[in-house]
Amino acid sequence: MCGIAGSYKFKDALSEMLHAGAMADAIAYRGPDARGVMQLGDCIFAHRRLAIIDLDHAADQPILSADKNCMITFNGEIYNYRELRRKLESQGALFRTGSDTEVILQLYQFCGADALDQLDGMFALAIFDQNRRELILMRDRLGKKPLYYTITNEKQLIFASTLHALKQHPACPGELNCEAIHDFLACSYIPGNGSVYRQVQQLPVASIMRVYPDGSSEIKKYWAPDYSQKTDLSFEDAAVILREKLHLAAARRLIADVPCGVFLSGGIDSALIAMLAARHADKKLNAFTIGFEQKNYDERDLAATTVQWVNAHTAHGLQHHTQIVDCRSFEVLQHLAEVYGEPFADFSMLPTYFLSRFAAQHNKLVLSGDGADELFGGYERYQAMRYCDRLQKKLPRGVINLMAASAGALFKDHGKRSKLSRLHRFLQLAGTPVGERYARLMLHTTAKIRQQIYGERLPLNQLPDCGRFINQALQNVTTTQKSERFAECDLATYLPWDILTKVDRASMAASLEVRSPFLDREVVEFAASLPFEYKQQGKQRKVILKHALLDHLAPEILQQRKRGFAVPIGHWFRTAWQDKLKTHLLEGRLIQDNWMNRAGLEQLIKIHQSCRQDHSELLGNLLMLELFLEKN
Incomplete structure (x- = not known):
């Protein structure tokens, strides 16, 4: 895991080298092991390295091809790089390092840009081809790794892993984006491919961008999961295949030249990953859990139950590390505000950062359970949408809205998670028109509140609907199953814009790489092919996931309700x-x-x-x- 930056089509090479170095220095925490800046023609790349595969300095970046025609800077990991390397060697490729970065460069040189969709991993990369004078930017399928860019009035393209790094370049425009701020206040993150700066974009997930010598560019999407084609496998047969794919995904993510650990909470997802990893590890793995003084949030005992179960059922087991933290550190919150580089307000970033900082004292690499909820129907909100439909079929909307208003007047607020508050919110949701319902569920502002708090810089009559990204994603879903529409929408929106953003920035702030076996390409594609009734049945969620790996979970963990990192x-x-x-x-x-x-x-x-x-x-x-x- 690393940080990258660079620029294309500049005027003064010496100044540009200094600017590239400044961008790299701004993300030194993403790659404390090595720093590099390299020029090829009218392109300059910078890199900060967190060494995970091939620890030799020969694998430091940027890397120049043997013929000195192509240059690459790369952030992430490629899990199928060994297979790709063998294929390239059979075609005559010669390698100077054991890194996955060089495999990408050789794949481009031997097979062209269209072959880069063979990469399976989490990544953001840039390749410059001197002969073609063409710059290529690319981002992984699900948006695990970030990549921001801007194109100036002089047709110079500048890119970096983070906005904070990009802003170190004097040519980066700094005008704030009022629409993005409006969206952020509703979502807790900035949705879409824009940013908090009006002229800075984020490369879309699963996309490749080609920038040509004349300054023109094009962006092409190279992958999307297909929810429209459902498997005819029985539930039992599908569970067997899912089990195999998850084992393979975990094994792939253990490939590294540094020891691997696991994040472990009291929930099902991290417990499954801990067992999968321990089954394939050739030594004891470190498992990291943070605890809290507030008993309602402390999961150390549940995590210890998982450790005991894993140790009793695997050859090497887990070494459990726990630490009590107090997330109320305002100084840490201020630090994270700077690290994220733009407004971000999923406050589970606090425990994620504390956990990452704790794990980084022992490991450079851990596995996590991110992605299971989106793929296997783990969110209660999918059930809530179904119940809303049922209630609206039985009662007129006007009656439901009257019930919601009465509930709001009767129930003193007991906090977001109380049963009374949840009932009130459900009634409000059920009274909302179907086409607006999911956006209302996911957003945190209303027109009335915006009217109350917005100032002159946010003129309401000039701002768009802040639910437009969610509504557009719902229009673009491929599934024909009504309840699954929201899960497919989340995979395209909430997962990359909130969950993966949170984990990348918080973990990299601690110089820690986090890999997510549930977000393996084969697992994602197979999960998309499963009927939604394999995932949710009545009040049960993640049904097939639990069934496929039933013997991997301690009974006490299997019975736990879903817990967030709230x-x-x-x-x-x-x-x-x-x-x-x-x-x-x-x-x-x-x-x-x-x-x-x-x-x-x-x-x-x-x-x-x-x-x-x-x-x-x-x-x-x-x-x-x-x-x-x-x-x-």
């Missing part, structure tokens, strides 16, 4: 962070620069802190926007 920010905003919240929101850049209306913000904070309503998500979004503005 943190009680709503409570903190009323207690430990109460004063900081008021100071930053009411005396900071949000008010000074007219992004927000002070009276509206004061009212929002007052309502939340009096427990009349829970505005945790929106206040969290506003706080992270303020912390971003303070740094930029």
Whole structure:
């Protein structure tokens, strides 16, 4: 895992080398093992390396081809690089290193850009071809690794792994994107392929971009999962195949020249990955768990149960490492606001960062359980959408809305996760028109609240519908199964824009590589082919996943309800962070620069802190926007 940066079509090579070096230095934490800057023709690449495969310095990047015609800088891992290497060697390729990076470069030289879709892994890369004077940028299938770019008025293209790095280049435009900020306040992340800066884009997932000598460019999508073609396999046969694919995915992700560990919580997904990894490891693996003083959030005992189970059923087992942390560190939150490079407010980034920092004391590489919920129907919201349909068939929408209003008046706020609050939100959702329902579920602002808090910099009559990305994704789904539409939508939106962004930035801030076996290409494609009733049945979720790996789970873990990496920010905003919240929101850049209306913000904070309503998500979004503005 690494960090990359570079530029194409510049005027002054000496200055550009310095700018590339500055971009690389800004992401030194992503690659503390080596630094490189290289020029080929009118292209300059920079690289920071976290050495995982082929630790020799001969594999440091950027790498120049033997004929000195092509140059590459690469961030990530290619899991099928050994198979590709053997294929290339049979065609006469000669290799100078054992790295997967050189395999990519040789694959391009022998087979062309169209062959790069053979890469199976998590990555963002850039290749420059001097003969063709063509730059290629590429990103992995699911968006595990980031890649931002901008094209200046002078047709210079500048790219980097993070916005913070890109901003080190003086030619990078810094005008803030009002639409992106509007979207962020609703989503907790910036959706789509734009960024918080108006003229900076993110390369779409599963896409390859070709930039030509005349300054023109084209972006082509090279992959998408197909949910339309369902397998005719029986449930039992499908479970057997799924089991085989998951074992293969875990084994692939253990390939490294450094020891591997696992993230371990009290949930099913990480427990399965721990068992899969231990089955294929040739030595004891480190397992990392963080605990909390608040018992409702502490999963150390459940994680210990998994460790005991794995140790009793594998040859080498797990070495369990635990640490109690206090996620209420405001200084860490401010640090993460800088690391993420743009507003981001999934507050599970806090425990993810603390866990990554803890694991990085022992390992450079870990496996995680990310992706299982999107692929195997793990989210309760998919069931909620089904129940909404049923209720609307039985009762008129007007009656449902009256019930929701009555519930809101009767139920004093008990926090987002309380049964009463969940019932109130469900009734609100059920009364929403079908076409708007999923966007309303996923968004954290309403037109009424926006009218109350927005300032002059966010003119409501000029801003688009902040649910448009979700609604567009729902229109583009390939599945014909109604309940599965939302899972396919999440794979294209929530997974890359929230989950994978959170994990990449938080783990790389600790110089730790995280691999996700559930997000293996073959697993994803097979999961897409499964009927949704194999995944959710009644109140049961992830049915086929649990069945396929039933003997991999301790019975106590199998019976656990879904647990997120949630943190009680709503409570903190009323207690430990109460004063900081008021100071930053009411005396900071949000008010000074007219992004927000002070009276509206004061009212929002007052309502939340009096427990009349829970505005945790929106206040969290506003706080992270303020912390971003303070740094930029």
